[in-house]
Amino acid sequence: MQHQPVYVTEAKRLEQESAIEQILSMQERPKSFHIVTYGCQMNAHDSEKLAGMLIQMGMTEAADRRDADLVLFNTCCVRDNAERRALGNVTWLKEIKKDKPELIIGVCGCMVQQPQMAERILKQYRFIDLAFGTHNLHRLPTLLLNLLTKRTRVVSISDQENLIAEGLPVKRLNAHHAYITIMYGCDNFCSYCIVPYVRGRERSRKMADILHEAEGLLESGVQEIMLLGQNVNSYGNGSEGRETFPGLLRELDRLGVPRIRFMTSHPKDLSDELIDVMANSSHICNHLHLPVQSGSNEILRLMNRRYTREDYLRKVEKLRAAVPGIGLTTDLIVSFPGETEAQFEDTCSLVREVGYDAAFTFIYSPREGTQAAKMDGRIPEEESSRRIEKLIREVEASTARVHQSMIGKDEMVLVEGLSKRDPNKISGKGTRGITVTLDGSAEDIGRIIPVTITSAAVNTLRGERKER
Numbered sequence: 001m002q003h004q005p006v007y008v009t010e011a012k013r014l015e016q017e018s019a020i021e022q023i024l025s026m027q028e029r030p031k032s033f034h035i036v037t038y039g040c041q042m043n044a045h046d047s048e049k050l051a052g053m054l055i056q057m058g059m060t061e062a063a064d065r066r067d068a069d070l071v072l073f074n075t076c077c078v079r080d081n082a083e084r085r086a087l088g089n090v091t092w093l094k095e096i097k098k099d100k101p102e103l104i105i106g107v108c109g110c111m112v113q114q115p116q117m118a119e120r121i122l123k124q125y126r127f128i129d130l131a132f133g134t135h136n137l138h139r140l141p142t143l144l145l146n147l148l149t150k151r152t153r154v155v156s157i158s159d160q161e162n163l164i165a166e167g168l169p170v171k172r173l174n175a176h177h178a179y180i181t182i183m184y185g186c187d188n189f190c191s192y193c194i195v196p197y198v199r200g201r202e203r204s205r206k207m208a209d210i211l212h213e214a215e216g217l218l219e220s221g222v223q224e225i226m227l228l229g230q231n232v233n234s235y236g237n238g239s240e241g242r243e244t245f246p247g248l249l250r251e252l253d254r255l256g257v258p259r260i261r262f263m264t265s266h267p268k269d270l271s272d273e274l275i276d277v278m279a280n281s282s283h284i285c286n287h288l289h290l291p292v293q294s295g296s297n298e299i300l301r302l303m304n305r306r307y308t309r310e311d312y313l314r315k316v317e318k319l320r321a322a323v324p325g326i327g328l329t330t331d332l333i334v335s336f337p338g339e340t341e342a343q344f345e346d347t348c349s350l351v352r353e354v355g356y357d358a359a360f361t362f363i364y365s366p367r368e369g370t371q372a373a374k375m376d377g378r379i380p381e382e383e384s385s386r387r388i389e390k391l392i393r394e395v396e397a398s399t400a401r402v403h404q405s406m407i408g409k410d411e412m413v414l415v416e417g418l419s420k421r422d423p424n425k426i427s428g429k430g431t432r433g434i435t436v437t438l439d440g441s442a443e444d445i446g447r448i449i450p451v452t453i454t455s456a457a458v459n460t461l462r463g464e465r466k467e468r
Contacts, residue, residue, distance in 0.1 A: 005184075005203035008138060008165040019141035022149075023057045029148060030069035030104055032062040038086050039076025041263065042199075042228050043109060045170075045179040046137055047074045050108070052169030053140050061171070066096060070104040070144075072130075075111035077194055079365040083111050087125070094127045104147065106130030108137065113198040115369070118155045133157040134199055138165035161185065161200025166209055176223045176414065176446040182210055182248065186230035188266060190293075191304045191371035192336065192364060195230055204235050207243045211251055218257055223414055223448060224285075225252070227262035233269035246277045253281045258448060259414060259431070263289040268307045270315050279322040285431040286323055287357075290316075291331035295350030296343035299336050302375070309350065316354055325409075327357040327402070327432030334391055335384040336364045338377030344387050351394045357402045357432060359395045363388050396458070403434070403456035410466055411436060413451045415444045427460070435460040 023029055033054045037047040050072060051061060062068035073090055076082040090107060097103045105128050112118050113133035121131055130147055132139070135158040147154045164184065172178055185200040186193075214225060227248075229235060236243035252260055260283050267290055278284050290312075294300050297308045319326055332347060351359065363384045366373040379387075411430035419425035419437055426440035430451070437460055438451055451463035 005164040005205075006160065006162050008163065012138075013167070016138065016141045019145040020053075020056050023141065023145055026148060029057075030059055032068045033059045033070040033072065034062045034065040034068035035072045035074060036065065036086075036089060037074045038082050039074075039078065039110065041179060041226065042181065042230070043074055043076055044173065045181055045228060046109065046134075048170045048173060048179070049137060049168045050074065050140060051171035055171055056169050057141060057144070065093070069102065070106070072106045072108060075107055075109040077111040077114055077117075077198060077367070079362065080367075081365070086111060087121075090125060090128065094125075097127050104129050104144075106132075108132045108134075110134055110194075110198040113157060114194070118157050122153060122155055129153050131155045131157075135159070135161055135163055138163075138168055162203050164203060164205060166205075174416070175221065177226070177416070178217045178222045178224070179226050179228050180210060180213055180217070181205070181228045182232060182245075183229035183235050187234070188231060188306075189304060189371075191302060191375075192333065192367065194367040194370055197369055199230060202231070202234060202237065204237075204243065207236075207248055207251065210248065211255065214252055214255055214257060218255065221446070222257075223446060224259035224261065225257050227252075227260070229262075229264070231264065231266040231269060232262050233265050233271070233274065244273075246271070246273045249274075249277050249281065249284060253277075253283050257283055260284045261287065261433075265290055267292065267312050267315060268305070270319075272318070275315075275318055275322045278319075278326075285433070286325055287327040287329070287431065287433040288319065289329045289331075292350065292354075293331060293333050294336065294339075294343070295346035295348070296339070297346075299339055299343050299346075302338065302372075303333075303336065304371070309346070312350075313353070325432075327434065328354060329357050329433065330354075330359045332359050332361045332391060332395075333364050334361070334387040335379035337372060337375035337379070339364075339379060344391075348391060348394045351391070351398055354398075355401060356395065356398050357434060358399050361388060361391050361395060400456070400458070403461060406432075406434070406453045406461055407456055409453050411451050411453060411461075411463065412448050413438070413463070414448050415440065415446065417445055418442060430461070436463050437461070438463045438465060440465075 035047045065071045075086045112131050118131040136156045143154050183204040185202045186196045187202045235245040413428045413430050413436045415426050415428040419427045426444050427437045430436050450466040452466045453461050453463045455462045
């Protein structure tokens with residue numbers, strides 16, 4: 001059951017607008033910014049909003065953090081190495097601040113939202129000026145104004161986790177591809193996952209607001225929209241208007257957005273209705289990211305995933321029957337506490353059985369506050385390294401088989417840019433989400449081009465323009 005969202009009030013919006021006006025009137029204010037983003041697409045989209053607000057405050061974006069007056073680290077805490085990388089890069093700025101004392105350094109996002117983390121950061125990293133959590137993103141103008149006027153470090157962590165702020169400015173990273181967050185938070189409480197504790201419980205945006213945003217993007221020339229949520233399949237659960245994810249997809253499909261993608265989908269909530277919508281839509285890409293995490297029923301139970309290997313495979317079978325040629329990607333974790341060699345092999349065999357296009361593979365990372373962090377049976381680092389290397393080989397073999405099967409087939413490729421290796425070639429994503437390289441020029445960027453796949457490489461496909 002989702003928590004009913006609380007929307008930012010008009011008074012709070014006016015407070016932020018007033019803060020922006022005051023900052024714009026200040027002579028001694030930062031003139032440029034640089035944002036460093038860690039983690040998932042949700043974080044990337046949050047950074048687009050942060051950039052939008054900073055531009056409203058009269059700042060320009062610096063390409064290099066060394067040239068910025070304000071550097072903001074939008075952090076992730078899903079895995080320990082993400083935290084260490086973020087804090088390591090923040091520390092790198094300490095020396096720059098010695099020569100540039102007016103430099104403002106801030107950290108925000110999921111890592112900061114963890115209990116006592118902001119206080120710890122400010123205590124151990126005294127050169128950091130600003131820290132705020134995921135529920136305070138919309139308050140950046142007020143927080144920055146406090147920092148500039150009071151000349152004191154600012155920390156702001158809110159526990160109002162059901163808040164939704166509509167209408168924030170956004171600086172899109174890409175003119176032809178855009179993110180739309182349709183819901184926030186997660187109610188699943190998988191035993192290894194910190195997300196429900198830092199992103200809050202599930203709450204969905206109003207469908208009318210989402211469609212209005214999509215209409216604006218369509219008018220601006222966006223070719224592809226990625227719908228975001230920790231579990232998009234549960235969009236609208238508990239809403240008074242009985243809004244559902246399949247219903248939202250139908251409306252977006254009618255709107256005529258050229259390409260629609262979405263992530264992430266929890267397997268337990270993948271319904272027959274959603275599969276039917278995907279099968280009968282005109283614009284939903286034939287790709288689904290469906291994180292399985294493990295191929296072992298016992299490990300899935302310990303993870304609190306609430307489905308079995310058999311359940312998952314049945315849904316894969318339904319998907320492939322309804323949407324021929326659909327590409328499947330996934331997330332996989334090895335060395336969950338107590339995982340035996342046989343249970344690890346269950347994951348490897350699942351990769352072979354499903355035949356994924358690609359997979360994100362991870363070694364289990366204990367997160368303080370989660371149930372799994374309290375479990376016995378931690379797997380030694382050397383054994384974890386062996387397992388992840390073997391799993392990566394299995395995934396690479398699966399990817400190679402998929403790529404070979406694509407040769408001779410037609411794809412519609414949204415061109416994203418020039419090839420980094422060859423300026424006479426362009427590259428983009430097909431509907432399955434696989435990168436395709438072909439001959440072209442900068443004039444093709446942002447166009448959707450029909451292509452015939454001619455050959456396959458390790459991570460990409462090569463193609464030729466198809467005669468219309």
